[in-house]
Structure formats: structure tokens, C-alpha cells
Amino acid sequence: MPTDATTTDLHSSLAAVLGDRVAFEGPSLEATREDRSGQRSDAPPVAVVRAASVEDVQALMRIASATRTPVVPRGAGTGLAGGAMSSRGSIVLDVSGMDRILELDAVDELAVVEPGVLNGDLDAAAREHGLWYAPDPASRAISSIGGNIATNAGGLLCAKYGVTRESVLGLGVVLADGSLLRTGHRTVKGVTGYDLTALVTGSEGTLGVIVEATVRLRPIVRGAVETVAAAFPDVESAGAAVGGVAAARVRPAILELIDPVGLARVAEHLGPAALAGTPLEDFAPGETFLLAQLDAGDAADEAEVVARVFADAGGRVSRSTDAATGDRLLAVRRAMHPALASRGSVLIEDVAVPRSRLPEMFREIARIGERYEVEIPTLAHAGDGNLHPNFVFEGDEVPDRIWAAAGELFRAAVRLGGTLTGEHGVGVLKRRWLAEELGEPSVDLQRRIKAVFDPDGILNPGVIFAPEDGGDR
Amino acid sequence: MPTDATTTDLHSSLAAVLGDRVAFEGPSLEATREDRSGQRSDAPPVAVVRAASVEDVQALMRIASATRTPVVPRGAGTGLAGGAMSSRGSIVLDVSGMDRILELDAVDELAVVEPGVLNGDLDAAAREHGLWYAPDPASRAISSIGGNIATNAGGLLCAKYGVTRESVLGLGVVLADGSLLRTGHRTVKGVTGYDLTALVTGSEGTLGVIVEATVRLRPIVRGAVETVAAAFPDVESAGAAVGGVAAARVRPAILELIDPVGLARVAEHLGPAALAGTPLEDFAPGETFLLAQLDAGDAADEAEVVARVFADAGGRVSRSTDAATGDRLLAVRRAMHPALASRGSVLIEDVAVPRSRLPEMFREIARIGERYEVEIPTLAHAGDGNLHPNFVFEGDEVPDRIWAAAGELFRAAVRLGGTLTGEHGVGVLKRRWLAEELGEPSVDLQRRIKAVFDPDGILNPGVIFAPEDGGDR
Numbered sequence: 040m041p042t043d044a045t046t047t048d049l050h051s052s053l054a055a056v057l058g059d060r061v062a063f064e065g066p067s068l069e070a071t072r073e074d075r076s077g078q079r080s081d082a083p084p085v086a087v088v089r090a091a092s093v094e095d096v097q098a099l100m101r102i103a104s105a106t107r108t109p110v111v112p113r114g115a116g117t118g119l120a121g122g123a124m125s126s127r128g129s130i131v132l133d134v135s136g137m138d139r140i141l142e143l144d145a146v147d148e149l150a151v152v153e154p155g156v157l158n159g160d161l162d163a164a165a166r167e168h169g170l171w172y173a174p175d176p177a178s179r180a181i182s183s184i185g186g187n188i189a190t191n192a193g194g195l196l197c198a199k200y201g202v203t204r205e206s207v208l209g210l211g212v213v214l215a216d217g218s219l220l221r222t223g224h225r226t227v228k229g230v231t232g233y234d235l236t237a238l239v240t241g242s243e244g245t246l247g248v249i250v251e252a253t254v255r256l257r258p259i260v261r262g263a264v265e266t267v268a269a270a271f272p273d274v275e276s277a278g279a280a281v282g283g284v285a286a287a288r289v290r291p292a293i294l295e296l297i298d299p300v301g302l303a304r305v306a307e308h309l310g311p312a313a314l315a316g317t318p319l320e321d322f323a324p325g326e327t328f329l330l331a332q333l334d335a336g337d338a339a340d341e342a343e344v345v346a347r348v349f350a351d352a353g354g355r356v357s358r359s360t361d362a363a364t365g366d367r368l369l370a371v372r373r374a375m376h377p378a379l380a381s382r383g384s385v386l387i388e389d390v391a392v393p394r395s396r397l398p399e400m401f402r403e404i405a406r407i408g409e410r411y412e413v414e415i416p417t418l419a420h421a422g423d424g425n426l427h428p429n430f431v432f433e434g435d436e437v438p439d440r441i442w443a444a445a446g447e448l449f450r451a452a453v454r455l456g457g458t459l460t461g462e463h464g465v466g467v468l469k470r471r472w473l474a475e476e477l478g479e480p481s482v483d484l485q486r487r488i489k490a491v492f493d494p495d496g497i498l499n500p501g502v503i504f505a506p507e508d509g510g511d512r
Numbered sequence: 513m514p515t516d517a518t519t520t521d522l523h524s525s526l527a528a529v530l531g532d533r534v535a536f537e538g539p540s541l542e543a544t545r546e547d548r549s550g551q552r553s554d555a556p557p558v559a560v561v562r563a564a565s566v567e568d569v570q571a572l573m574r575i576a577s578a579t580r581t582p583v584v585p586r587g588a589g590t591g592l593a594g595g596a597m598s599s600r601g602s603i604v605l606d607v608s609g610m611d612r613i614l615e616l617d618a619v620d621e622l623a624v625v626e627p628g629v630l631n632g633d634l635d636a637a638a639r640e641h642g643l644w645y646a647p648d649p650a651s652r653a654i655s656s657i658g659g660n661i662a663t664n665a666g667g668l669l670c671a672k673y674g675v676t677r678e679s680v681l682g683l684g685v686v687l688a689d690g691s692l693l694r695t696g697h698r699t700v701k702g703v704t705g706y707d708l709t710a711l712v713t714g715s716e717g718t719l720g721v722i723v724e725a726t727v728r729l730r731p732i733v734r735g736a737v738e739t740v741a742a743a744f745p746d747v748e749s750a751g752a753a754v755g756g757v758a759a760a761r762v763r764p765a766i767l768e769l770i771d772p773v774g775l776a777r778v779a780e781h782l783g784p785a786a787l788a789g790t791p792l793e794d795f796a797p798g799e800t801f802l803l804a805q806l807d808a809g810d811a812a813d814e815a816e817v818v819a820r821v822f823a824d825a826g827g828r829v830s831r832s833t834d835a836a837t838g839d840r841l842l843a844v845r846r847a848m849h850p851a852l853a854s855r856g857s858v859l860i861e862d863v864a865v866p867r868s869r870l871p872e873m874f875r876e877i878a879r880i881g882e883r884y885e886v887e888i889p890t891l892a893h894a895g896d897g898n899l900h901p902n903f904v905f906e907g908d909e910v911p912d913r914i915w916a917a918a919g920e921l922f923r924a925a926v927r928l929g930g931t932l933t934g935e936h937g938v939g940v941l942k943r944r945w946l947a948e949e950l951g952e953p954s955v956d957l958q959r960r961i962k963a964v965f966d967p968d969g970i971l972n973p974g975v976i977f978a979p980e981d982g983g984d985r
């Protein structure tokens with residue numbers, strides 16, 4: 040914690056170098072206490088710097104390094120794990136204003152972007168050239184590429200089209216000392232030295248500040264998208280259908296599951312009119328919803344197979360090729376979060392298990408829900424085994440009982456061969472379970488890797504790793 | 513360098529712990545002086561350990577750590593950059609005997625393998641379940657998964673199906689101190705902590721010894737494979753065709769190019785009968801060969817587009833759907849290395865440039881060939897911009913003039929936005945150009961990452977990074 044004298048020095052250094060891009064008070068400071076996790080940090084930062092250029096970021100990091108001031112890099116602020124929230128005594132480095140698409144090369148099928156570019160904006164720009172940007176977190180309209188890379192964001196399409204890491208070719212990263220590191224290439228292949236691009240991807244702002252990214256684009260998938268949706272009598276039969284799709288060697292673009300508790304909340308929220316004409320029209324308590332979308336040249340054949348697998352597993356199936364119906368069914372899935380948020384604060388968990396263990400994981404969720412006497416409505420990206428069990432509670436603070444239930448969820452997922460976070464990141468919210476998944480030796484190794492990049496520990500301290508002194512953030 | 517006394521200690525420790533799995537003399541030591549790069553190391557190792565288990569690897573690393581003895585991990589010995597050749601005073605750790613497929617899970621579409629499993633054997637085992645293993649170095653019949661992962665091996669299908677890294681879900685890695693680190697998960701998604709799986713992938717045995725890998729399998733691609741081949745009047749027009757395919761938003765599974773010098777050598781080697789009925793039947797000096805294969809549901813439509821693009825660019829085109837013709841045309845491409853090897857020793861280089869820069873890179877190759885008065889027959893994975901310029905020479909040692917020419921090639925590739933090695937790795941052969949591509953600060957950072965894993969520098973010293981003392985290996 041800086042003394043008053045050094046605080047004054049820090050203020051004057053920041054003001055001298057960054058001018059009106061730094062704020063020491065006002066609502067912009069308070070706003071950085073939150074992300075989309077529903078949590079709130081203990082304190083506002085000492086300053087918010089709205090960087091306009093790589094040079095701004097470098098200048099800030101040099102000042103922070105000289106004064107040992109913690110820096111929290113922040114993009115659109117849509118994170119779900121508390122990885123970009125202010126902490127006491129820190130400077131929040133807001134890069135959301137660095138939002139230019141610097142280059143879009145249609146022949147090499149890549150774009151060079153600043154970190155604040157919104158995922159959806161990049162995708163829209165690519166589509167003008169017959170290309171698209173595949174990583175599709177559900178937040179793509181509001182989340183930025185820098186944050187997507189910092190968390191190695193996932194989404195709905197990952198089983199078929201890969202996670203964010205698979206689309207990142209190279210990065211510009213400002214290190215703790217203010218130096219600019221360039222990683223990777225403009226090529227798909229390249230094995231000169233260690234894969235620092237992949238190491239920084241998913242590092243949640245703890246190794247450096249992403250100031251530029253070279254990302255792959257892909258040719259737009261041609262042809263009609265086929266949608267197959269079904270209501271199943273229970274989670275077990277829907278889980279069997281997921282396994283059946285894999286066994287039939289079909290890999291859908293999208294395969295989303297909503298469990299009975301979640302489905303009940305969605306149905307209440309949307310009302311009967313929204314469900315008319317879908318397999319959920321005659322929705323009965325206890326039913327589970329499964330939605331598949333198939334694309335590319337094999338879509339029609341694959342939809343046929345999926346529809347048969349769903350029916351064989353006991354599903355009440357509807358199949359459609361028109362985009363409007365597909366969108367309407369996807370809207371049911373998208374209504375999950377609003378349906379829960381309308382009832383209270385929502386803690387969205389993010390475990391992943393191998394696809395074959397989904398039925399077991401759903402049994403664990405039911406068991407934990409009963410034990411802690413709490414509803415756990417759950418959505419799953421079933422194609423890749425990523426589940427979002429949700430907890431709804433009152434107020435700003437997650438009750439201890441819910442954290443205890445979440446801890447059991449994490450342990451169950453790890454025991455089944457999975458992970459405590461599939462796509463949201465560890466942030467500050469899940470760091471206390473880190474060693475349970477990775478083991479102490481791996482955590483220790485990773486802390487030492489961080490120290491190579493950031494010897495003074497000023498980059499996003501408390502994120503991923505608990506503070507060494509055991510203090511809280 | 514150990515003294516005689518410590519050498520005796522080392523011998524007795526190894527013999528006591530590893531029994532008949534260690535050899536101190538005989539042809540197995542001499543054999544480790546070579547890989548497939550055509551180079552030969554200065555000296556045999558002091559011992560070769562043929563590990564039969566993870567415990568063997570751990571035991572060896574504990575002894576090596578205690579005695580500060582360098583260890584060179586080695587799989588099938590098919591590397592092309594000298595990354596697994598013996599060095600003076602080292603122990604070669606041969607894991608090729610650890611070759612069991614431990615598990616093949618058809619529902620979760622993954623396999624757990626020991627490092628010595630041959631790539632082709634894993635693929636064959638997967639195909640019995642309707643799955644395949646996508647990473648396909650041209651050496652897949654003889655190269656092992658451990659080595660593929662250690663070099664992040666590429667191949668022909670990478671533009672469409674990704675490099676090795678994209679298929680590795682998790683690793684078992686024995687560190688320098690003999691401890692076993694487990695990274696990753698059995699899921700496609702997972703963002704708990706840093707991506708150590710990706711960091712170890714491509715690290716060429718310098719961070720740890722890969723003793724187990726969990727890899728993704730994919731559903732076999734359905735439908736007929738379409739082949740489109742063409743002879744072009746020159747490299748420029750073939751390069752334009754490559755750009756045209758990208759502009760048409762088609763991503764072939766395979767897109768291979770052979771330049772005029774290479775084509776002349778292949779044609780001489782194969783003889784006219786092998787080319788009869790192909791676009792190379794009327795092959796004229798100066799012509800360039802381009803071979804595309806299209807798969808999956810859109811193959812027929814895409815082949816139509818590719819054939820039109822090739823013809824518009826001046827190609828003499830043939831198109832076929834029968835597998836025999838496709839295999840015959842691929843055999844022309846596969847004949848490149850044997851054709852060159854029949855004329856002398858071959859140094860295979862491995863630069864990559866953005867696809868749009870291929871014509872410029874070919875002009876650079878021609879310029880360098882003229883300047884150094886050397887033929888540079890070149891093969892390219894044109895879809896991902898990875899070129900293999902070849903140098904043919906007499907004897908065991910690459911002449912300085914050829915290294916000088918290769919150095920200019922590397923610089924040209926980096927200048928065009930690419931890399932000095934697309935898929936073979938740095939090994940000992942390319943380490944002297946490392947800083948020219950990465951810059952000294954990045955090299956320094958990477959050395960410090962290595963030191964986190966391997967504080968005494970016993971893991972494959974001299975590979976990727978030149979020895980700190982400036983000594984040669």
C-alpha cells in the first residue's frame with residue numbers, strides 16, 4: 040500500500056504523462072468495481088487510465104513499475120469471474136477506447152485489431168469480405184477481443200470451430216516494465232521458440248497487457264443451417280442423446296441443453312406464446328431441452344441423423360431449415376440468463392466435463408442442490424461438456440452456503456476429468472479452488488512463470504493466484 | 513563436463529536403477545548422433561536409456577538432476593532440425609519403446625497415448641471407431657506422437673484441420689527434477705491457470721519430457737475426396753491461383769505446390785510413365801505444379817470453383833473424384849524428397865510466409881539461388897504459406913555457402929511477416945537465427961521461462977537456444 044507521499048507522486052506522474060486520459064475521481068472509478076459476475080470489489084481504484092494508444096499503455100506501465108502500483112487491465116468489463124475489477128490501491132487500465140480494426144486482409148484471412156474492438160464488430164467487418172470470426176462467446180455483442188483473448192473465451196461453437204486460442208495468430212503485449220513484446224506471426228504455422236501467444240491467451244491480464252491481436256478469420260460457412268430441437272422426459276435421456284450424436288460421428292455446430300429447473304424458469308419468463316409451435320409447447324415439468332444446429336455441406340444429412348438419435352432417446356423432436364424458426368429456438372436458450380436475472384442476483388458457474396460424463400455431472404448437480412437446499416438451474420454447451428450451473432440469490436454478496444455448493448460442483452467436475460472453469464476464467468472468484476484442480480506444484484510453477492513476466496507482481500495481483508501474503512482482494 | 517570420478521558414479525547409478533534399459537556402448541549410442549536432417553552430431557552420448565515406463569523417465573531425470581548431466585529426449589528420431597541428436601556428455605532418453613495406446617474413448621473422441629506411439633498407428637486405431645487423428649506430418653508413418661508434440665508438427669492439412677497443438681488436450685510431463693506434471697484436461701474447453709499444454713507443445717524437449725498425451729480425435733470426414741491438379745507456366749501464375757482460391761473463400765484440405773526446379777527433379781526421378789494421364793504428361797521446363805484436394809460435404813462445389821480459378825490463372829487443369837487418381841497425383845508430390853535424396857545430401861528448410869506473400873517469397877528464393885549459385889528446389893504447403901526450400905549438397909556437412917543462402921531465406925521470410933520455421937522446429941540447426949526473428953528481449957524472456965522448468969539447464973541444452981557460454985554442440 041503506497042504512503043500518502045508516494046500517492047501524490049503517483050498522481051502527478053500520471054497526470055503529467057497521461058493528461059486527460061487519467062481520472063482520479065468520479066463515476067468512472069466506481070464503475071470499475073463491477074463486471075458481469077454480479078460481484079463488487081472492495082474498493083474503487085486510485086485512478087482509471089483510459090489508454091488511447093500503445094504508448095499510453097507503455098507510459099502507464101513504466102510509472103506503475105517505478106512506483107510498484109498494481110494495474111488491473113480492463114476491456115469492456117463483461118467478465119464473469121472478477122478478473123478485471125478494481126482493487127484497493129490499484130490503477131485500472133481501461134483499453135476499451137483502443138477499438139480500431141487496424142487491418143483486415145481478405146487474402147490472408149486475418150485481421151489486426153486493437154484490444155477494445157467488440158467481438159461482434161469484428162465479425163460484422165469480416166462478413167463484408169465473405170469471412171467471419173469464429174470465437175463466439177454468448178456476450179459477443181458486448182465483449183471485446185482483448186478480454187476474449189485474456190480469458191481464452193469459449194462460446195457455443197467451440198466443439199466444431201475451436202476456442203479463442205485457435206483463432207489467435209499473434210499478439211502485441213506490453214509487459215510490466217513497459218516494454219512491448221510481439222509474439223507469433225501472420226501465418227497459421229510457426230514454431231520458432233515457445234508459444235508465447237498461447238501462454239498469454241487465457242492469462243487474465245497477469246502476464247501483460249494485450250494491446251494488439253492478429254486473429255484468423257474463416258470463410259463464411261455456406262448453405263442453410265438446420266435446426267433440430269427436442270424436449271426429453273428427463274436429463275438422463277437428453278444426456279443419452281448427446282452421447283448418441285457423438286457415437287453417430289456427427290459434430291453439430293451448436294448443441295445446447297437446458298435442464299428441467301432452467302427450463303421451468305425460461306418457460307415462466309417467456310410465457311406460452313413464445314413456445315407455441317416449438318417442442319416446448321406441451322412442455323411438462325421435469326422435461327429437458329436440447330437444441331442442435333448443423334451447418335456446412337453435410338447439414339441436411341446430419342440433421343436427419345440427429346433427429347433420429349433424439350427420437351430414439353425419447354425426445355419429442357422438431358426439425359427446421361428456416362432461419363426464423365432456428366432463431367426462435369435459439370431465443371429460448373438465450374432467455375435463460377434474463378429469466379434467472381429477473382429473480383435475483385445470479386452466480387453463473389462454468390464447469391466442464393468430458394461429454395460422456397454429462398449424465399453423472401447432472402446427478403452431482405442434483406445431489407448438491409438437495410444437500411444445500413438450493414435450486415441450480417443449469418445450461419450446458421453439451422457438445423463440449425461445458426456446463427453453466429446457476430445460483431440465484433438476494434443481494435450483492437454470494438452467500439457462503441452457495442460458495443460451499445459451488446465448491447462441491449468444482450470438485451465433482453475435476454473428479455470426472457474436467458475443470459472448474461471451461462471458458463470464464465479463474466479471476467478472483469475461483470482462485471481459492473485453483474490448487475484443488477492443478478495441484479500445488481503446478482500452481483507454484485505457474486507463479487514462477489508469472490514472476491518471469493512480472494517480477495514485482497504489479498499485473499492484476501489477486502487474479503488467478505491468491506495474494507502470496509494471504510491477504511484478500 | 514563431468515570428471516572421470518563422477519562419470520563412474522553416473523554409470524553405476526544408471527546401471528543400478530535402470531538395469532538393462534541403459535546402454536553405455538554399442539550401436540544404439542552411435543545411432544543417436546543422427547536424425548532425418550542429414551546432419552550428424554559431434555559425439556555419441558555417454559549412455560542411451562530406453563525407458564519402459566514413466567517411472568524410468570522419472571528415475572533417470574532424478575539421476576541426471578543430481579549429477580547435472582544433460583538429457584536429450586528422443587522419440588522415433590525422425591526430426592529435421594537436430595532437436596533430438598546426442599551431444600557430448602549427454603544421456604539420450606529414448607522413449608520410442610513407450611508405445612502403447614492407453615485408451616481410446618470413442619464417445620469423448622479422444623485417445624490417451626504414450627509418447628512412442630507412431631502418428632499413423634494412432635490414426636489407424638482411431639479409424640476403427642469412425643474417427644481419425646488430424647495432425648498429419650508427411651512423416652506420419654514413421655514419426656511418433658511425442659516428437660510431433662515436442663515440435664508442434666504441421667503437415668499437409670493444417671490450413672483446414674489445424675496444427676498439432678490444436679489436437680492436444682493434456683500432457684503428462686516429467687520435469688528436470690523428476691517430478692511428474694499433469695497439464696490440461698479431457699475436455700475441449702478449460703481455462704484454469706496458464707496453458708501449460710500449449711507451452712510444452714513445440715518446446716522441443718527443453719522444458720520437460722512428454723510421457724503421456726491426451727489428444728483429440730475427429731469424426732472421419734464423409735464423402736468422396738475431389739482432386740484438382742494443374743500445371744502452370746510459371747510460379748507467378750500458380751501463386752496467383754493460390755490467392756484466387758482464398759479469394760473465392762474455398763479452404764482446400766490440401767493445397768501443395770512444387771516449383772519448376774523441384775518439378776524437373778521429380779519428373780526425372782519418376783519418369784514419363786508415372787506422369788502419363790496427369791497434367792504433367794506434357795510438362796515443359798519452367799512449369800509449376802499445384803495440387804488441391806477438397807473434402808467434406810462441399811467438396812464437389814468447391815472443386816468446381818478451384819478448377820475454374822486454376823484455369824483462369826493459366827493452369828492446364830485435371831479434376832478427378834476417384835481415389836486412385838488422387839493418390840497418383842499425391843505420389844508426384846511425395847516423390848519430391850526421394851528425387852532430391854537420390855542426388856546427394858538434402859537440407860530441407862521450412863520457412864512460412866502469409867499466403868499472399870508466396871509470389872514474393874518465390875522471387876526471393878530465385879534471387880538467393882542466383883546469388884549463391886545454388887539450385888533451391890521448393891515444395892510448398894501453399895494453403896498455409898509454409899515452404900520447404902531444399903538444398904542438395906555432397907557429404908555429411910552443410911557447406912557454409914549453403915548456410916549463408918539459408919540465412920538469407922530466413923531473413924526474407926521474417927521480413928514478409930513469416931517465420932524461419934513453420935513446422936520442423938529450431939533444434940540445433942536454426943538456433944543461430946533465433947534472435948533475428950524473435951528479438952533479444954523475447955529470447956531472454958524465453959530463456960527465463962526455461963529456467964523455471966529446468967533451473968540447471970539439463971534438458972536438451974543447445975536446442976532452440978545457443979549455449980549461454982557460447983560453446984557449440
